[in-house]
Amino acid sequence: MPDSSRDTAEGAGWGATELGEYKRLMPHRAEKISWLSPKTLWAARNGVLASWFGDPTGHTRSRWVAQRAAAGAPADKVIRRDDPERFSFLVIGDTGEGDDSQYAAVPGFLKVGQDTRFAVLASDVIYPVGSADDYGTKFFRPYQDYQAPIYAIPGNHDWYEDLGAFMRVFCDDAPPLAPEPAPRPPSRAWLRWLLWHRPRRDDGQRLAEDRESRSNPVQQAVQPGPYWAIDAGPIRLIGLDTGLLGTIDAEQGAWLREVSKDPRPKILITGQPLYVDGEHHPCAIEGGGTVDEIVRDPAHRYVAAIGGDIHNYQRYPVQVDGRTVQYVVSGGGGAFMHATHTIPRVDVADVTEKEFRCYPLRGDSLAFYSRLYGRRLGMRRFFTLTEAQASAVIAERLDIRPGRAPASDARVTWRMRRVAGLLGAGRRPDRAKRFRLPVRKIYTQLFSPSSDTYSPPFFKSFLRLDVTPETVRLRCYAATGNRAQEADPPVEDEVLISLV
Incomplete structure (x- = not known):
């Protein structure tokens, strides 16, 4: 077992180390996103507009779902696979910056994922605004050698252009939504419509060419929409689209309640986590109730809830009615690193520092x-x-x-x-x-x-989940950008989850 950050400073990527080979995977000129650039901030304005003038995500999502249903997508939005009772899959979140921090995680992802059946991208597939033109270098190129399907849950950045590019890539080349008439002025909805960022008309001209990087039949996957369920072996995975502001609409909430009735053990994967930074965010459902109420219901048999959006790894083993539900943050797949040293001493839902786990360690975060x-x-x-x-x-x-x-x-x-x-x-x-x-x-x-850096250590991470009829073994692997951790990715956290 290679040294991890919990063993040595060298295992964390500090010190004089050999640079990994991830650089050879990168395009000759990689975009470096500046989130202080007025151009970038203006393009990414839709989240702010939604919080000021009302969030249209639920309405737009319903239109996408209706379009997919008309095209023949299954009404229950369940993907039924032929996975055996024992299989493995990967989860990686917030990947799409397209620079060193994303590509540094790729060699370890490919090595650890050689025998996995599929992968899930949890939140923010593409930065900064989910444009189709960015999929070539931020999705197809980095994962071209992963020889299995990739499913995805959109994050808020994928929604900054109303999810059009995401639907084209993951949902059977879904055509654009028909334009709707402008709201009547003066109104909050009209002001939002007037200022709303929309994709360029020529966006995605290279998409067909970009797809060639992942054109092998074993790599193909078609989703029924931005949210879905996957029946895989003995478990059901449920992917939830939390949109721009971290909530879900009534239609998606009703669907979640229905698919949660299936008797199999379940793992939830969401765009935003339910526990993060020592706080509880239950995720409101339009019309009443929360996502976490559904997760906590013992009849639904949830064993874990994994969310992206925050760019590090955290795990909270919460006791719920005599059973343990693992609440996990897995957003360290490729964007800048959110600090862990600012997380206060953990005391939430009876989870204390003794049970809490994070990566990077708080000391490494403070040093960084x-x-x-x-x-x-x-x-x-x-x-x-x-x-x-x-x-x-x-x-x-x-x-x-x-x-x-x-x-x-x-x-x-x-x-x-x-x-x-x-x-x-x-x-x-x-x-x-x-x-x-x-x-x-x-x-x-x-x-x-x-504050993204372009030299190691990057403190990136991804998950591997090994499923049997009795257990799910969840492991968090580190990627620092150094050769040692590329050749043999260290395990930063591991937990065995009972399905019985």
């Missing part, structure tokens, strides 16, 4: 961001913490054991405490809030997306 702020502010000598120093100060602030054995020189100093406080490391509920740089909220939402 200390280097980032040191460069951006021109204060490297003050801000930069070694991985050992960062781990030590995190352990002190949260009163937890270090993620790996502490180094002998990891004595906590005033400077280390000050840097950790400024960068939002953890929370101490017994002390008043002090000034800290805008890491947890503003930085995560605005500045983190522009």
Whole structure:
């Protein structure tokens, strides 16, 4: 078993290491998305408009579903496969940046997934706005050597152009929706329509050529729509489309309740997680109820709920009526890394630090961001913490054991405490809030997306799930961009889930 970040700093990708071979997979010129660019922010405005003037996602989704039904998609939206009782599949989330951070995860994904039956992309297949022109370098090229079908759940970025490109790629080349008449002015709906970002008319001219990268018959998959269920071996997977704002419409909610009645054990895969950063987000259903109420119902037999959107790995084993449901965040497949060191000491749904798992470790996250702020502010000598120093100060602030054995020189100093406080490391509920740089909220939402790095360690991750009639073995694999972790991807977390 190779060293992971829980074993050594080298296992986390720190130190003098050999660069992986992922660079040879990349196009000659890879796009580097700047989320501080006015052009990018303006193109990605639909999420803000939906929150201001009302969210049209549910209505648009219903039109897509109706179109697919008219084209012959199954009414129950269930994909029935011929998988054996023992099989494996992959889950990878938030992949589509098309730069080093995405491609660095590909060699390990291919190696670990050699014998898997299919893969699921959980959220944000394409950044920044889900354009069809981006699928060549951000989907078809990186996964051209994965010799199995890939299913997908859209994320909010895939919805920024009303899901048109996503439907073309994953849903049998679905034609564009017919335009609807403009709302009557003046109204909130009219203002939204007036400002709404729409795809270019010539978007996707190269799509047929791009498809050739994944044209092998064994790679093909057709989805009944943006949400679906897959009957695979002894389990049912349910993929849920949470749209622009992390909620689902009444029609999808009614479908979820119906497909959840199937007697098989179930795993939910959603665009946004139900537990994340030490908080519960049950996901509201239009008209009443929540997704998590359905997951928690013992009659529905859910054993896990996996969500993307947040770009790291987290796991919360929640006790529900005498059984354990594994709530997982799996969004580390290729975009910038969301900090884990800002997650407060975990105490939610009776899950404490003892049971909680995350990747990257909080100390590695703090070390990564200390280097980032040191460069951006021109204060490297003050801000930069070694991985050992960062781990030590995190352990002190949260009163937890270090993620790996502490180094002998990891004595906590005033400077280390000050840097950790400024960068939002953890929370101490017994002390008043002090000034800290805008890491947890503003930085995560605005500045983190522009902080993607182009050299290791990247702290990317993906999941492999091995299914038998009795159990599901879930493992989180790391991808750092270094050769050592490419050749033998380390396991950062593992749990055996009972299906009995």
